[in-house]
Amino acid sequence: MTRLLVADDSETVLLMLQRRLEMEGYEVVTATDGVEALDRLKELGSQEPDVILLDAMMPNKSGTEVLEEIRGKGSKIPIVMISAHLDAQEPERMRKLGANDIVPKPFEWEDLIDKIEELADGDG
Amino acid sequence: MKFNPSLTARLRIGFLVLFALLLIVSLLGVGRLFQIRVNYENDITRYFQLELQSERLRSAFILEQAAARPATAHQTPSQAELDQAAASFSSAASDARNETDGDSVLTAKLNHLVVSEAAWRKAVAEPLIHEKVPPPAVDRRLTSAVTNSGEDLANDTPAARDSARNSARTDTRNTTILVAAGLGGALLAALILFSGLINSMRAPLGRLVEGARRLAGGDLRTRVEVGGPVEIASLGRAFNEMANSLERDARERDRVEQMKDDFVLTVSHELRTPVTVVKGFAEMLTDQRKSLNSRQFEAAEVIAESAGQLQKMINDLLDLARSDAGKLRIEPEPTPVRPLAQRIGRQMRPNFETKDQRFTVAVEKDLPDIQADAGRIGQVLANLLTNANKYAPEGSEVQLAATQVGDEVQFAVSDTGPGLDEDQLDHVFDRFWRADSSESQSVGGTGLGLAIAKSLVELHGGAISANSSPGEGATFRFVLPIAKDGRPKPKTPAKTKAGAAG
Numbered sequence: 181m182t183r184l185l186v187a188d189d190s191e192t193v194l195l196m197l198q199r200r201l202e203m204e205g206y207e208v209v210t211a212t213d214g215v216e217a218l219d220r221l222k223e224l225g226s227q228e229p230d231v232i233l234l235d236a237m238m239p240n241k242s243g244t245e246v247l248e249e250i251r252g253k254g255s256k257i258p259i260v261m262i263s264a265h266l267d268a269q270e271p272e273r274m275r276k277l278g279a280n281d282i283v284p285k286p287f288e289w290e291d292l293i294d295k296i297e298e299l300a301d302g303d304g
Numbered sequence: 305m306k307f308n309p310s311l312t313a314r315l316r317i318g319f320l321v322l323f324a325l326l327l328i329v330s331l332l333g334v335g336r337l338f339q340i341r342v343n344y345e346n347d348i349t350r351y352f353q354l355e356l357q358s359e360r361l362r363s364a365f366i367l368e369q370a371a372a373r374p375a376t377a378h379q380t381p382s383q384a385e386l387d388q389a390a391a392s393f394s395s396a397a398s399d400a401r402n403e404t405d406g407d408s409v410l411t412a413k414l415n416h417l418v419v420s421e422a423a424w425r426k427a428v429a430e431p432l433i434h435e436k437v438p439p440p441a442v443d444r445r446l447t448s449a450v451t452n453s454g455e456d457l458a459n460d461t462p463a464a465r466d467s468a469r470n471s472a473r474t475d476t477r478n479t480t481i482l483v484a485a486g487l488g489g490a491l492l493a494a495l496i497l498f499s500g501l502i503n504s505m506r507a508p509l510g511r512l513v514e515g516a517r518r519l520a521g522g523d524l525r526t527r528v529e530v531g532g533p534v535e536i537a538s539l540g541r542a543f544n545e546m547a548n549s550l551e552r553d554a555r556e557r558d559r560v561e562q563m564k565d566d567f568v569l570t571v572s573h574e575l576r577t578p579v580t581v582v583k584g585f586a587e588m589l590t591d592q593r594k595s596l597n598s599r600q601f602e603a604a605e606v607i608a609e610s611a612g613q614l615q616k617m618i619n620d621l622l623d624l625a626r627s628d629a630g631k632l633r634i635e636p637e638p639t640p641v642r643p644l645a646q647r648i649g650r651q652m653r654p655n656f657e658t659k660d661q662r663f664t665v666a667v668e669k670d671l672p673d674i675q676a677d678a679g680r681i682g683q684v685l686a687n688l689l690t691n692a693n694k695y696a697p698e699g700s701e702v703q704l705a706a707t708q709v710g711d712e713v714q715f716a717v718s719d720t721g722p723g724l725d726e727d728q729l730d731h732v733f734d735r736f737w738r739a740d741s742s743e744s745q746s747v748g749g750t751g752l753g754l755a756i757a758k759s760l761v762e763l764h765g766g767a768i769s770a771n772s773s774p775g776e777g778a779t780f781r782f783v784l785p786i787a788k789d790g791r792p793k794p795k796t797p798a799k800t801k802a803g804a805a806g
Contacts, residue, residue: 190577196584203588264573286580286615289587 182300183207185229187217187246188262189238197233204293214241218249228257230300235285236263236270244274251278258299262287310534311505318497325490333483337476344472350403351465354410357400358458364393365421365450372429381433386425393421400457413460417453424450501533508532512543524551568625572618579618583611620752624735627759634677634763638787641671641706641713644678648685649704655693656702666705674713675787680760687753688717688780696721696777711786712766718779724772732770733758757782 184206188194191212198208209229211217217234218241232250234243241249247259258280263270271282281295309317371385397418404410424446431438508531515528526547530540586608593601626632649665656663674681685704692702696719705716724732731737736751761768761782772778 190581192581193577193584196581196588200584200588203591264576286576286583286619289584 181205181207182231182296183209183224183227183229184231184233184296185209185211185217185220185224186233187211187214187238187243188233188235189213190235193235200289206296213238214243214246217241217246221250228255230258231296232257232259233296234259234261236261236274244277247274247277247279260292260295260299308534308537311501311536314501314504314533318494318501321497322490322494325493326487329483329486329490333479333486336479336482340472340475340479344468347468347472348465351461351468354400354403354464355458355461357396357403358454358461360396361393361400361417362454362458364389364396365454368393368421368425368429369447372432381435383433386429386433390425407464410457410460410464413453413457417450417457420446420449420453504532505536508536508540512536512540515543515547519547519550524554562629565625565629568621569629569631572622572625575618576615576622579611579615583608583615586611617752620756623756624752624759627756627763632759632763634680634760636675636677636764638673639676639678639681640673642667644682645685645704645706645715648682648689652686652689652693655690659693659696660698661693661696662701664701664703666703668705668707671706671708671713673787674784676764676784681764681784684757684760684782685715685717687757691753691780692717692719692721692778695719700777708786709783712783713786714781714783716779716781718777720777723774723776723778724770725774729770729772733768754780 182205184201186194186197186201186208187210188197189212194210194212198210201208209220209224211220214234217232221228221232234246236243238246243261243263247261250257250259259278261274261279261282262285263274263282264285274282280299283292283295367389368386371382371389374381397414400414401411404414428438428443428446508529511528511531515526518526524547527544528540530537530544532540586604589596589604590601590608596604623632645665645667649663653663689702689704696702700720702717702719705718707714707716733754735755738751757780758768761784764784766782766784768780768782770778770780
């Protein structure tokens with residue numbers, strides 16, 4: 181089963197994402213901020229997720245910082261950034277930091293699923 | 305402190321100085337002329353008196369001679385007659401002395417006469433009275449001395465009179481010239497004073513005029529240098545106060561505008577999260593059709609659709625707010641036109657099929673790449689096509705065409721719908737504007753699509769326009785620049801129309 185790590189600071193958004201992704205047949209691990217996301221990743225250990233979804237703006241540690249930290253450790257887990265695009269330079273910066281894809285917020289559900297599938301298959 | 309009299313004070317001072325100068329010059333001139341006249345009259349009288357006295361002196365001397373030397377032999381010299389004539393002579397001399405007072409030449413001549421007469425009386429008359437005949441040489445010399453000096457005095461008097469007349473004439477002329485010069489000088493001084501006054505106003509007034517023009521031109525930082533007479537200086541200060549107030553108001557307006565932009569930006573952003581959740585869960589429910597009864601499914605579908613509309617509206621508002629705040633960013637890059645037009649065409653086609661409209665996409669062959677943000681231009685095309693889809697009735701035609709026009713690519717979305725009149729065309733890009741307000745319910749949408757399309761096209765450095773006449777459909781056109789490294793296309797204008805028509 182494809183395993184996803186999803187981090188978003190809004191609990192309702194997180195719940196919605198979790199339920200819908202579970203309905204699509206994914207195993208979902210959630211985190212409400214950047215620090216928690218890194219903790220979950222550590223807990224999973226060798227059972228690392230196939231794709232990580234990170235909201236760009238989160239308290240404690242932003243998605244961008246988490247992305248930087250994961251890539252800093254040399255991990256190549258596919259990462260999709262969910263960004264509200266408040267800053268035009270943001271997507272380019274994220275790609276440079278090693279984001280595999282960027283989903284603008286708000287997203288169309290089908291787009292998100294397509295991107296996850298693509299990355300999960302490529303990894304597998 | 306610098307002496308800076310007011311305009312009225314300057315005018316008053318100017319007129320006062322002018323009046324005083326004119327008065328002084330006039331009074332001095334008139335006084336002088338009067339004095340000259342009086343002096344002249346006195347002199348004339350004096351000289352006539354002197355002439356009279358000199359005649360009296362000569363007569364008295366003749367009488368003295370007659371007394372001392374009777375004309376007939378039977379008469380004897382008379383001491384009494386001589387004394388009487390001498391007294392008459394002395395009285396005339398005394399009178400004459402009064403008149404010659406101050407005239408040294410005439411006084412000297414008069415004295416010479418008196419001294420000669422005294423010498424004659426002593427050396428000639430007295431001996432004759434006592435019957436002693438003086439030596440004829442002495443007699444002749446002394447007698448002629450008296451006669452000559454008498455004539456001398458009589459001759460000099462008219463000459464002195466003429467000289468007095470001449471001098472009065474010269475004085476009058478000189479005084480007249482002096483008065484005229486004085487009056488001219490006073491007028492000149494007034495002229496200099498007033499022109500100084502005008503000059504002192506001209507520079508500050510010029511600065512005020514220049515400042516007012518700049519302020520009217522929109523440069524709210526304009527201030528003028530305060531100067532000139534008090535009134536002009538206070539006008540300058542008032543101008544600066546006005547400019548301050550205008551600048552303050554403009555800043556306040558900008559601040560409120562900024563607050564409004566920030567508010568819309570924040571609100572739209574904050575609304576997005578809950579709408580995303582509502583839409584997501586509603587869509588999840590519609591995916592579980594089997595476990596819902598038909599009413600529950602219908603409700604879930606309506607929620608999902610409404611949330612979708614709400615989300616689109618919030619996105620549109622956010623785009624406009626960003627555009628107003630100058631935060632709407634695009635990332636233009638060389639973009640091929642055909643795939644873009646085809647993608648949007650594919651995306652929109654179901655909407656046209658629903659309304660039974662004939663939809664065609666016509667992209668000219670070998671179009672060069674455009675310099676554009678593909679996502680944003682796709683959004684513009686989708687907005688224009690959505691508009692055509694909504695307003696054109698069932699069975700009409702809608703076309704999306706792309707052609708090269710000069711060094712730009714022109715996109716045109718045309719329909720065979722009811723079209724727009726001139727008044728409607730003026731407002732078609734306004735926010736929340738609709739061709740017919742009663743349509744807002746039936747047509748749906750946010751009324752922001754065309755406003756956003758305009759912002760986005762302009763952000764790309766392009767221009768958008770609408771052409772229409774009632775009953776003949778509407779065409780929306782916009783042009784975008786060709787990418788610098790896009791493949792340039794050999795120009796074949798004849799083909800352009802054929803390609804677009806196909």
